[in-house]
Amino acid sequence: MIRCIAIDDEPLALKQITSYIKQVGGLELVGAFNSAEEAQRKLSETNVDAMFVDINMPDLNGMDFVRSLENHPIVIFTTAYAEYAVEGFKVNALDYLLKPFGLDDFKRTVEKLRKHMELISGAVVSGVDDDNAIFIKTDYKVVRI
Numbered sequence: 001m002i003r004c005i006a007i008d009d010e011p012l013a014l015k016q017i018t019s020y021i022k023q024v025g026g027l028e029l030v031g032a033f034n035s036a037e038e039a040q041r042k043l044s045e046t047n048v049d050a051m052f053v054d055i056n057m058p059d060l061n062g063m064d065f066v067r068s069l070e071n072h073p074i075v076i077f078t079t080a081y082a083e084y085a086v087e088g089f090k091v092n093a094l095d096y097l098l099k100p101f102g103l104d105d106f107k108r109t110v111e112k113l114r115k116h117m118e119l120i121s122g123a124v125v126s127g128v129d130d131d132n133a134i135f136i137k138t139d140y141k142v143v144r145i
Contacts, residue, residue: 002113003047005031007039007062008054008078013099017052017078020106027110036065048073050113052097055079055088066091074116076109 004027008014014032021029030048033039037060039051051073055062063084066075077088080099088096094116095109133144 001028002026002049002110002117003028003030004050004052004073005029005033005039005042005048006052006078007033007036007057007065008052009034009057010054013054013078017106020103021052023103024107024110026114036060036062040065040069043069043073049117050074050076050094052076052078055084056081063087063091066093074113076113 004021006014006017006021006029008017011034014034018029018032021027030046031039031042033042036053036057039053042048043051053062053066053075055077056079060068062077062079066072075088075091075093076095076097077084077093078097078099078101082098085096085098095112097105097109136143136145
């Protein structure tokens with residue numbers, strides 16, 4: 001289960017994102033927030049795998065919010081402003097959903113999220129042998145280092 005949060009200051013947009021999260025299997029909605037400040041409090045209390053973040057919000061915008069986090073979850077920006085896309089990828093966003101987006105676009109992004117998380121979890125150290133070498137699973141094979 002991928003634990004996620006949604007952040008958007010527009011109530012209808014937040015409702016749509018949370019609805020999509022509930023419709024797509026394998027996602028667990030940990031929280032939905034109208035501001036980055038509210039989300040920041042939640043992130044300090046619980047582990048979250050991914051967050052769907054609007055960029056243009058009052059007080060603390062989504063881009064500055066992501067930059068302010070030392071170790072942030074996987075970021076997917078959801079915004080009506082295409083001009084922030086390049087900046088979004090500079091902060092290591094996994095994807096950028098341009099509003100208005102539909103359920104099919106959301107599902108494609110979630111599939112990308114799943115594959116990304118599989119890659120992260122697949123590149124784990126699987127053991128140490130007697131020769132002080134370690135084995136790492138990567139690219140569908142185990143490599144001895």
